[in-house]
Amino acid sequence: MEMNFAGRVLDMSRCHVMGILNVTPDSFSDGGQFNSPGAALAQARQMVSDGAALIDVGGESTRPGAKEVSVAEELDRVCPVVEAIARELDTVVSVDTSAPEVMAEAAKLGAGLINDVRALQRAGAPEAAAAAEIPVCLMHIQGEPDSMQENPEYRNLRRDVSAFLTERIRVAEAAGIKPERILLDPGFGFGKRLEHNLDLLASLEQLQLLGHPLLVGMSRKSMLGHITGREVNERLPASLAAATIAAMKGASILRVHDVRETVDAVSVVTAMKEAGR
Numbered sequence: 001m002e003m004n005f006a007g008r009v010l011d012m013s014r015c016h017v018m019g020i021l022n023v024t025p026d027s028f029s030d031g032g033q034f035n036s037p038g039a040a041l042a043q044a045r046q047m048v049s050d051g052a053a054l055i056d057v058g059g060e061s062t063r064p065g066a067k068e069v070s071v072a073e074e075l076d077r078v079c080p081v082v083e084a085i086a087r088e089l090d091t092v093v094s095v096d097t098s099a100p101e102v103m104a105e106a107a108k109l110g111a112g113l114i115n116d117v118r119a120l121q122r123a124g125a126p127e128a129a130a131a132a133e134i135p136v137c138l139m140h141i142q143g144e145p146d147s148m149q150e151n152p153e154y155r156n157l158r159r160d161v162s163a164f165l166t167e168r169i170r171v172a173e174a175a176g177i178k179p180e181r182i183l184l185d186p187g188f189g190f191g192k193r194l195e196h197n198l199d200l201l202a203s204l205e206q207l208q209l210l211g212h213p214l215l216v217g218m219s220r221k222s223m224l225g226h227i228t229g230r231e232v233n234e235r236l237p238a239s240l241a242a243a244t245i246a247a248m249k250g251a252s253i254l255r256v257h258d259v260r261e262t263v264d265a266v267s268v269v270t271a272m273k274e275a276g277r
Contacts, residue, residue, distance in 0.1 A: 003181070004135075005054075006093075006111065006134050008112055012213040012252040016253050019052035019055050024059060024061045037084055048090070054093075054094050055089070056095075057106075058095075062117050071101050078106060079105055082110060093106075093113070099122065100124040103116075113136070113137065114134060114137070116136065116138065117187070120136070129175070138172060138185065142154075161200065161207070162210065183214070184213070188217060201218075201242070215252065215255060216251040217255035218246070219256040219257045236258055239258060
C-alpha cells in the first residue's frame with residue numbers, strides 16, 4: 001500500500017523511520033535543544049542524512065504533566081521550521097499538533113502529515129484535517145497529557161484501544177478524510193501503565209486488522225526506563241529493541257530520536273522479511 005504525503009509517496013508495506021524534532025522548551029528528552037529555526041533545520045538535515053523518511057515537528061510538549069501552549073505560541077514555534085524543512089529537504093514533514101489552526105497553516109507551508117495525539121478530538125480538528133487534504137495519524141490516548149498518567153485503567157485494554165480508534169476513524173471519515181489517508185498510533189505511554197504498554201506491543205498485529213498503517217513511538221519513553229532502570233539519555237539499546245519488535249510486528253513508521261541507529265535496526269528486519277518471502 002502506498003500513501004501520498006503531499007507529493008512524496010511512501011510504500012507503507014515497508015517500515016520507515018520518522019525523526020522527532022521538538023521545537024519546545026520542555027519536551028521530556030530534547031526540550032530546548034532545537035528552539036531556533038536554524039538549529040531545528042540543522043537537526044532535520046542530519047536526521048534526513050541518517051535515513052529519516054519523515055521529520056515530525058512538534059511545538060507543544062505532550063510528556064506526562066505537560067501544560068498546553070497557546071495556539072499563537074505553537075504557530076510561532078512550528079511554522080518557520082515546517083516551512084524551512086519543506087523548502088530545503090527532500091523528506092515528508094509531519095506536524096505534531098492537535099490545534100486545527102496549526103494543521104491548516106502547516107499544510108499550506110508544505111507539511112505532508114498531521115500527527116495528532118488527541119485523534120482530532122479538539123473542536124474543528126476533523127474539518128481542518130480534511131481540508132488540508134494530507135494524511136492524518138490518529139493516536140489512542142486516555143485523558144489529557146497533564147493528567148493521563150495519574151491512574152489509567154481499562155476494562156479490556158486491547159478492545160478499548162481498538163474501539164477508541166474505530167470511533168475516531170469514523171469521525172475522520174465523516175469529516176471527509178479519505179480512508180487511504182489515515183494512519184493509527186496505539187499511543188504507547190499515553191494514559192497507560194507499563195503492563196498496558198507491554199500488552200499493546202505484544203499484540204500490535206491485532207491493530208492492523210483495523211485496516212490502516214501503524215505509526216509507533218516508544219523512543220526513550222518511561223516504559224523503557226521502568227524496564228531497564230536507565231535515565232532518558234541512556235535508553236538507546238532499549239529503544240532499539242522496542243523499535244525492532246514493532247518493525248517485526250508490522251509497524252509502517254517508527255517515531256524515534258535516534259535515527260541512524262534505528263534505520264540500521266530496521267534494515268535488518270527488512271532484510272529478514274524479504275529473505276523469508
